[in-house]
Structure formats: C-alpha cells, structure tokens
Amino acid sequence: AQSVTQPDIHITVSEGASLELRCxxxxxxxxxxxxxxxxPGQGLQLLLKYFSGDxxxxxxxxxxxxxxxxxxxxxxxxxxxxxxxxxxYFCAVEVASGTYKYIFGTGTRLKVLA
Amino acid sequence: xxxxxxxxxxxxxxxxxxxxxxxxxxxNHNYMYWYRQDPGMGLKLIxxxxxxxxxxxxxxxxxxxxxxxxxxxxxxxxxLAAPSQTSVxxxxxxxxxxxxxxxxxxxxxxxL
Numbered sequence: 001a002q003s004v005t006q007p008d009i010h011i012t013v014s015e016g017a018s019l020e021l022r023c024x025x026x027x028x029x030x031x032x033x034x035x036x037x038x039x040p041g042q043g044l045q046l047l048l049k050y051f052s053g054d055x056x057x058x059x060x061x062x063x064x065x066x067x068x069x070x071x072x073x074x075x076x077x078x079x080x081x082x083x084x085x086x087x088x089y090f091c092a093v094e095v096a097s098g099t100y101k102y103i104f105g106t107g108t109r110l111k112v113l114a
Numbered sequence: 115x116x117x118x119x120x121x122x123x124x125x126x127x128x129x130x131x132x133x134x135x136x137x138x139x140x141x142n143h144n145y146m147y148w149y150r151q152d153p154g155m156g157l158k159l160i161x162x163x164x165x166x167x168x169x170x171x172x173x174x175x176x177x178x179x180x181x182x183x184x185x186x187x188x189x190x191x192x193x194l195a196a197p198s199q200t201s202v203x204x205x206x207x208x209x210x211x212x213x214x215x216x217x218x219x220x221x222x223x224x225x226l
Contacts, residue, residue: 009154032213034213036215041219041220042219042220043118043206043217043218043219044157044204044206044215044217045217046214046215049213049214051213090156090157100145100162100164100208100213101159101162101172102159102215103159104149104156104157104158105156106154106155106156107154107156
C-alpha cells in the first residue's frame, strides 16, 4: 500500500538559515507528490507539486522540492527561512494515478528562532 | 468567491448526540473530501465524493455518514458522537483535471 513518511516531527531553525524537510514515499509507479503548509488555526495550502519532468520543482513562498526516485524521496527546501514560515508542513501522495485520493504524512512542525 | 466554507467553527457535543458538519463550495469543483486531523497523525480521509450523488469511503469512515445531493454541498453527519471523534475536521475540494486540494478553515469538534 502507498504510504508517506515524514521522519521529523519537529524542526527548529534560526531565521535566515536554510531548511530541508524530509519526505519519503512508498509507491509502485511515478507518484503525484505534494507539499502543503498549515499555519496555526488554518486549513492547508498547496506549496508545490510534482507530476513528471524536471525533478526540481519551484513553489510559492520561495520553497522548492526535489524528487529523487532512487531514494523514494521528495524533500522540501528553502535557502533562507523567514519567521513567517513557522507552520506545519505536510507531504502527500496520490493513492493511485487518476484517483484524486491522497495520503498525507504525519507532518513536520517548523519553529523559527529570531 | 468564498472558496470552501465550513460551519460551525467550533462545537462541543455530549456523548451520544448527533450533528452535521456543513461544507459548501462555490468553485464548481467535482471532487470533495472530508478529513479529520488529530495531533501527530496527519490527515485521515473519512469520505470523499467525485460528484453529485456519488460518495465513497476513505480510511476512517466508521461513525460518519455523508451525502452529496448538489455539487456545492457535502455535509458530514456524526451519529452517536463518541470521545474518539474529538478532532479537527477539514473539508476540501479539487477541480477536475487539477491535482490541488483547496481546504476549508476547519471545524474543531469536542465530544465530552
């Protein structure tokens, strides 16, 4: 069965430092992969998505993610974190191509130190 | 456009009571979803719908029911509320051909 793992429950970084959030997936074919962000008390917002093609995808708010098939990973990165990036981040994968059903990881909560 | 709206924002239920969580969208999206979010557990799919009149179970459907009589509305019904249903509930939509989910602001439900 498909699954998504986010190994880090909490991450703390200083403002201006770089960030990498890890996501590993289990999927038989080329997956549809997503990163969402959830600010406190809010719903989720799409940061970026990968379907095919260039394995480095750019998203909103200066985020990017790299798809690595050999490592079954889709890690989220940002070169310089801002205090407003403090939030919870979720990786997700489509259950099967064309189903429009998704599995979410358990999330990584990011804390940013001033 | 209001996007995805959910009512109520907060609710406290007693064990055994029932209630309906409302979800409405004005984007004419075919796909609609109900998730629950529990701390450290991510989002779990309760039910989803691919269009009016069509619904299907997700990962955690027990204790819930849904209906989809119109494109716009996708209410989630809780019968005989239990403490295990204490959670934050999110409704989401997806337009046909676009793999992005649009989330509502959530309903925080406590069952005591």
